[in-house]
Amino acid sequence: xxxxxxxxxxxxxxxxxxxxxxxxxxxxxALMFDMLLLSRGLLVSxxxxxxxxxxxxxxxxxxxxxxxxxxxxxxxxxxxxxxxLPEVASAVPFRIGEAEVAADSDRPDEVALFAVGATTRRIWxxxxxxxxxxxxxxxxxxxxxxxxxxxxxxxxxxxxxxxxRCSATPSILPPITVRIAGVATFPFDSGAQLTMASRFxxxxxxxxxxxGEADLIMVASRPESGPDAAVDAIRKxxxxxxxxSNDEVIERFERVGFSYFRQISTALAIVTLSFGIVLxxxxxxxxxxxxxxxxxALRAIGFSRHRMAADVLxxxxxxxxxxxxxxxxxGMALSIWLDAILRSLPGVPATLHFFVFEPRVLWLYAGLLxxxxxxxxxxxxxxxxxxxxxxxxxxxxxx
Amino acid sequence: MVSAGASRVRxxxxxxxxxxxxxxxxxxxxxxxxxxxxxxxxxxxxxxxQLLAARHLQVGDVVELxxxxxxxxxxxxxxAGSYEPMPDPIRVTSERLEAxxxxxxxxxxxxxxxxxxxxxxxxxxxxxxxxxxxxxAFARDWSARVPAIGVRSSGGxxxxxxPFEVLSRFHQAIASLTVxxxxxxxxxxxxxxADERRETIxxxxxxxxxxARVLAQVLLEGAIIAGAGAIFGVALAALTEGVFNxxxxxxxxxSLIFVRVTPSIAxxxxxxxxxxGMAASVLASWALxxxxxxxxxxx
Amino acid sequence: xxxxxxxIVEARDIWRxxxxxxxxxxxxxxxxxxxxxxxYVAIAGPSGCGxxxxxxxxxxxxxxxxxxxxxxxxxxxxxxxxxxxxxxxEKIGFVxxxxxxxxxxxxxxxxxxxxxxxxxxxxxxLNRARLLLDYVGLGHRADHRPSQLSGxxxxxxxxxxxxANRPRLILADEPTGELDQATGEAIAGLFDLxxxxxxxxxxxxxxxxxxERAQRVLRMRDGRFVDGELA
Numbered sequence: 001x002x003x004x005x006x007x008x009x010x011x012x013x014x015x016x017x018x019x020x021x022x023x024x025x026x027x028x029x030a031l032m033f034d035m036l037l038l039s040r041g042l043l044v045s046x047x048x049x050x051x052x053x054x055x056x057x058x059x060x061x062x063x064x065x066x067x068x069x070x071x072x073x074x075x076x077x078x079x080x081x082x083x084x085l086p087e088v089a090s091a092v093p094f095r096i097g098e099a100e101v102a103a104d105s106d107r108p109d110e111v112a113l114f115a116v117g118a119t120t121r122r123i124w125x126x127x128x129x130x131x132x133x134x135x136x137x138x139x140x141x142x143x144x145x146x147x148x149x150x151x152x153x154x155x156x157x158x159x160x161x162x163x164x165r166c167s168a169t170p171s172i173l174p175p176i177t178v179r180i181a182g183v184a185t186f187p188f189d190s191g192a193q194l195t196m197a198s199r200f201x202x203x204x205x206x207x208x209x210x211x212g213e214a215d216l217i218m219v220a221s222r223p224e225s226g227p228d229a230a231v232d233a234i235r236k237x238x239x240x241x242x243x244x245s246n247d248e249v250i251e252r253f254e255r256v257g258f259s260y261f262r263q264i265s266t267a268l269a270i271v272t273l274s275f276g277i278v279l280x281x282x283x284x285x286x287x288x289x290x291x292x293x294x295x296x297a298l299r300a301i302g303f304s305r306h307r308m309a310a311d312v313l314x315x316x317x318x319x320x321x322x323x324x325x326x327x328x329x330x331g332m333a334l335s336i337w338l339d340a341i342l343r344s345l346p347g348v349p350a351t352l353h354f355f356v357f358e359p360r361v362l363w364l365y366a367g368l369l370x371x372x373x374x375x376x377x378x379x380x381x382x383x384x385x386x387x388x389x390x391x392x393x394x395x396x397x398x399x
Numbered sequence: 400m401v402s403a404g405a406s407r408v409r410x411x412x413x414x415x416x417x418x419x420x421x422x423x424x425x426x427x428x429x430x431x432x433x434x435x436x437x438x439x440x441x442x443x444x445x446x447x448x449q450l451l452a453a454r455h456l457q458v459g460d461v462v463e464l465x466x467x468x469x470x471x472x473x474x475x476x477x478x479a480g481s482y483e484p485m486p487d488p489i490r491v492t493s494e495r496l497e498a499x500x501x502x503x504x505x506x507x508x509x510x511x512x513x514x515x516x517x518x519x520x521x522x523x524x525x526x527x528x529x530x531x532x533x534x535x536a537f538a539r540d541w542s543a544r545v546p547a548i549g550v551r552s553s554g555g556x557x558x559x560x561x562p563f564e565v566l567s568r569f570h571q572a573i574a575s576l577t578v579x580x581x582x583x584x585x586x587x588x589x590x591x592x593a594d595e596r597r598e599t600i601x602x603x604x605x606x607x608x609x610x611a612r613v614l615a616q617v618l619l620e621g622a623i624i625a626g627a628g629a630i631f632g633v634a635l636a637a638l639t640e641g642v643f644n645x646x647x648x649x650x651x652x653x654s655l656i657f658v659r660v661t662p663s664i665a666x667x668x669x670x671x672x673x674x675x676g677m678a679a680s681v682l683a684s685w686a687l688x689x690x691x692x693x694x695x696x697x698x
Numbered sequence: 699x700x701x702x703x704x705x706i707v708e709a710r711d712i713w714r715x716x717x718x719x720x721x722x723x724x725x726x727x728x729x730x731x732x733x734x735x736x737x738y739v740a741i742a743g744p745s746g747c748g749x750x751x752x753x754x755x756x757x758x759x760x761x762x763x764x765x766x767x768x769x770x771x772x773x774x775x776x777x778x779x780x781x782x783x784x785x786x787x788e789k790i791g792f793v794x795x796x797x798x799x800x801x802x803x804x805x806x807x808x809x810x811x812x813x814x815x816x817x818x819x820x821x822x823x824l825n826r827a828r829l830l831l832d833y834v835g836l837g838h839r840a841d842h843r844p845s846q847l848s849g850x851x852x853x854x855x856x857x858x859x860x861x862a863n864r865p866r867l868i869l870a871d872e873p874t875g876e877l878d879q880a881t882g883e884a885i886a887g888l889f890d891l892x893x894x895x896x897x898x899x900x901x902x903x904x905x906x907x908x909x910e911r912a913q914r915v916l917r918m919r920d921g922r923f924v925d926g927e928l929a
Contacts, residue, residue, distance in 0.1 A: 001807065001814045013802040017594075020587040027580040031573075062468060070468050259492065259650075268573065272580070279584050286591045297798030300759050301812050301859070302787025304780050338572055345565045390760035393871075394750060396796060 003307065007314035014287065018319060021283045025276055025323025025372075026330055032272040033331030033365055034338060034355060035265035041356035042261055043254055049352060050246040052187050053123045055092075056227040057219035058249065059234060060242040072241070075214030076117050082217065087225035087233040093117035093214035097203050098165035099196065101152065109151060110165070111194045114186075115203040117214060124197055129156025129182030132199055140202055141181035145195040149183045156182050162196075164206030176205050188349045261354065273368060280319055280376030284312060288380045295384055296392035305385040312384055316377035324369040332357070443479035445499040449652060451481050453496060464498070466509035474508055476500070486655040488563065495652075525553075582675050589621065589676075589683035600687050601695025610688050617684040618677050625676020629669040636660045704771070705732040706867050706898050707756055712765035714751050714921075725751040726762070727921040735866065738893040739900045740912035748921040749902040750871050756900065757790050757869045758782045770866070787816050791860030793870035797852040799844040805831060805855045806840040812862040823862075830858040834888060850881035857888055861897075868892060870901045874908060886911055 001009075011018040050056075059082070061070040072078060075093035082091035095115040100108040114123070122131065124143060132141055142160070149155055163175040178198065186195045204211060221230035227245040234243045254262075288295065295308060335355035342354040441461055451457065458480055463473035484495040500508065510520075528534060534552035541550040593600075603613055643658040687695065714726035725748045733739055733756075741749050754760035755767065758774055767774050769785060777785070786792070799808050806827050813823035831837045834854040836847075844852050853873060860868055870889065874882030886908045893899050893913075901908055909915050917924050 001803075001811060009800075009802040017587070017590055020583065020590060024580065024583040024587055027576075027583050031576050031580060263647075263650075268577075271577070275580060275584065279587060282591070283587060286595075290594075293796065294798055294800060297792070297794060298800075299783070300757065300786065300792045300794075302783050302785075302790075302863075303815055304783040306780070307815065334576065338569065341565065341569045341572055344568075345562055390751070390754040393754070393759070393794070 003310040003314045004318075006311050007318055010287070010311070010315055011318055017283060017287070021280060021319045022323040022326065024279045025320055026326040028272040028276045028279070029324045029327025029365075029369065030331035030334055032269050032276075032368065033327055033361070034335045035269040035272070036361045036364055036368075037331070037335050037355040037357060038338075039262050039265040039269075040358070041354050042352070043250055044356040044358060045351075045353045046253060047246065047250055049187050049349065050249060054089075054121060054220040055123070055218040056221055056246050057088075057230050057234065058244055058246075059091075059217040059219060059238075060215075062242060071210075071213040071215055072217060073210070074212050075217060076212050078238070078241075079117060079214075079217050081237070082219060082234060085230070085233045085237060087221055087230040089220045089222045090121050091217050091219045092121055093200075093217045095200060095203050095213070096215050097207060099206055100163045100165060101148070101160055101194070102163075108163070109148075109194055111148060111162070111196050113203060113206075114195070114197045115200050116197060117200050121218075121220060122197075123188075123218070124184040124186045126182040126184045129180065131182055131184075132197065133181075138181065139199055140176065140178045140205075142178045142196050142198045142202065143182045143184045144180055144197075145186050145189055145193070146183060147189075147192070148194040148196060149180070151194060154180055156180055162202070162206060164203075173206065173208065176202070178202060187351045189351075190347050191344075191350050269368070273372060276320065276369075276372040277375040280316055280372065281379055283319070284316055284376060284380040285383065287315070288312065288383050292387065292392050293396035295387055296389045296396065299387065299389045300393065308384040308387075309381040312381045313373075313377045316373045316380075320369050320373040320376070324365070324372075328365075441475040441477045442501065442504045444476035444504075445480050445482050446478050447484045447495050447497040448481045449484070449494055450496040450498065451478070453494065464508060474504075476504070483654060486653050488655060491651050491653055491655060578671060578675075582679065585625065585676060586679040586683060589624075589679040592620075592680075593617075593683040593687050597687060597695050600684070601692055604692040604695070613688050614681065614684070617680050617688070621677040621680025622673050624680070625672045626669060628676070629672035632672075633660065633665045633668055637665075705734050705768075706770060707731075707733040707900075708766075708768040708771075709756065709762075710766040712752075712755060712762045712767065714748075714755060714760065715763045725921050726755065729765070729921070729923065731916065731923070733867065733898050733900055735898055736893070736896045737898050738889070738911070738913045739898075740909040740915045741900065741902045741918060742904070742909050742915055743918035745904075747918040749918055751921075752918070753869050753871050753900065753902050757792060758785055759792075787812060788863050789865055789867065791862070791865040791868045793853070793856050793860050793868065793873045795872040795875040797844070797849075797856045797876075799852055799855055799859070801844050804841050804843055805836060805847065805858075808844070808855055809858045809862055812859060816863050818863075826862065827858075830861055831855070833861075833891075834858045848881075849877050850884060853877060853881075853885050854888065857885070857892075861892070865897070867898045867900065870899065870903075872902055872904065874903070874905050879907075883907060 059072070059078075061072045072093065079091040079093045082088050094117070097113040097115065099111045099113050101111050102108045116122070116132070126143060127146075129143075132138065132143060144152075144154070144160075152158070152160060154160060158180045159177050160180065161175045161177055164173060184197070186197070189195050200211075200214075219230060219234065221227045225233075227247065231243050231245050231248075234241070299305075299308065339353055339355040342348075343350075343352065444462070444464070446456065456462065456478060458478050460478050461475055462478060463475055465471060465473040482499065484497055506520075526537075528537060538550040538552050541548075600613060603616075604610075637660045640658045640660050644656055647657045648654060709729055709731050712726050712729040713724060716723045716725055729748075729752060741752060743749050751760065755762050758767075758769070758777075762775070769789060774782060774785065799805075800811070803811065806824075809827040809830050810823050813826060814820075818826070828837065828840060831840050834857055836851060836854050836858070839847060839851060844855070847855065857868075857873075860870075868889075873889070874885050877885060882905060886905070889899055889901060889908070890911055899912075901912065903909055
């Protein structure tokens, strides 16, 4: 009988104990699996968000927090010039602003406003009505998110009155009337956010900013060139601007902002790994200690040390393997719950996730489980290989 | 805290604005903060320890600060000292490149010279009450008296979506999963223990102890094991608390406390562990205690 | 007294000393003996005289402190643990007082086990296992687990297992120690059969009914042979 079959029979012999070991590994494994999902989940999700609409490069006039950045002057011309670069597929200037819209309550609602300077690529998906167009007549058209449409009880074709929020003091500019062209989903929306997209003309009228200014230009590189080539080309053409790819954004976030989740996931993964090793070590050690006589007899009839050690190793592998497999669906279910908790953080986009599955997680998980199986088997394997046959047989007779 | 105007992103305090300037300078214009000793007796400024280190400055140096992201109209200040920024969990991952100025200097630095009102405009006034428990009433009262400003208690706010509440719920979820996993481990250990003591239980029954008596024994042992384990765990946590805090304080260059084992946490851990241990030991021994006595002692 | 065939086992001046807290204990002192092919030898003596220790040394389960041990003319003293294991698997069959059958395997599987370890193909070992169970009178209990067998039946299965790889030597340590007299007699009969079929048998026993069936009885006391029974 080969070692694997032998190990299986040994586990079945003490079914209750084996079941407990498997359940323990499943519980610890689920937590470990979730920590692996968390360790890079937020980065992966942010990456997906950033890449969602094909924009893989961002251009600013200066670095620093948004409130302190310089605007890009002559943004429309700059965007056209960037679009003409061979590495660039399209370049779209954006402005980010705020507005107020009055609902039925006595307090106006704040609306996040994205103004776009071109009519090509978008960062939203229209689900009802139509998108913004480039026609003169549609200059004051807007696209709103579901939440704003519900809040205002409005839809495509409805008009809204907007007042700008252009500085710390209340705006003295008169409100403007805009027309809802369509309802869209915005990937960066948080659950409670009211969002609107428009052309530059709307923000120009709301806040009287110098014409042609933009807060950033989003660039899509050509597939054959890639974002790095586009970044290099833009930096060469316009060294006065701050250009970075999504990769660089992610790398900075990873360094500065997301390390908490990586650290907590590492700490908890270590705890669960240790737990799994200790649990299986204890189970196997007790199991070995309870059948020393059998082991000595097998050694006496000719089973080699390696064979006995292999039996123990296979027992460990079976316990950890079965428990580890059971942990995956359990971990996926738990991750939905944990993800929902973290996504209630204020300002988190509704499409952002903290626990994200990638194929590499499975490989890493399998590797860690292998480590647990091996680590847990070390001591009991040592016990069986060091067992004095004659002395054990003698003790068994005496006892 | 009494806050003026809108509470949204653009309406940040003047102090944070200056912080933003300096962060902007720090990243974009490394040469913007220069050491220049041309002006006699420039006004004093305090720099955070982190800013001094990042810019290789020291107390006594004269620097130029500007209220404009482009660096226009800089003014000279002498670094009079450094300070340790108040630990802020929200900003734990941010570099605390900050400065503190006298209010008139700040207003002069950041105000619009064409707007005479800028010299007398603030974005926030912090108020400390004699009786902090009156904060909510005070805020309501002053909101009504002066409609143009917003007044709110700094201890209030939405709790459900407060970042720390969310993280606290997350940590509690993880803790509950860990407790469940630990309970399984405990049950496995108790099963092993019960198995090892099969003959002992059989012998006890043979000599006349009742099932209830044996179970009581088992319960007590479970409580002792779990209690001892919990106390050991709490002691271990208290010992490693310093290690965790030292690591994260080094990692984030902050004096925030990240881990604290309070008496409440210690008592709660023990209060959870002991019933779990007792339940595990009873569960593990139940079948044995109810088995035929002779089968327990027979080899 | 040696048989007419070449010895399977030769032990010369075997000492086995155990270090104990109160001082070293010599379990075997200058033991010299031979077992020839097909010979039936019984080793008798009071408890603690070293009978089992001698069996363990002869079976390469334990290592002599000094002296020479040869199995089929080969010096086993210098062999590695793996080589000794192989030797036990292929040349020696062990029967224990406490049977030591694996409880999660059937009788058939217990008998197959050493053959599987020796690399015998499944069909061959299955056939031989059935034959051996028939040989010991338990062909009809092949699919029963040890918990479903009586003591005597378990010992029969253990004997069948010991015969699995056609060993030249069977070593039995108190094979009837846990059995009643009638069952013990039946087991003793099996050893007679083994001996008759040409297998060398060395039995350590308290049981006179077993000892008197042997061709030669070696008596031990305090780690030595007594009654002048030396090779």
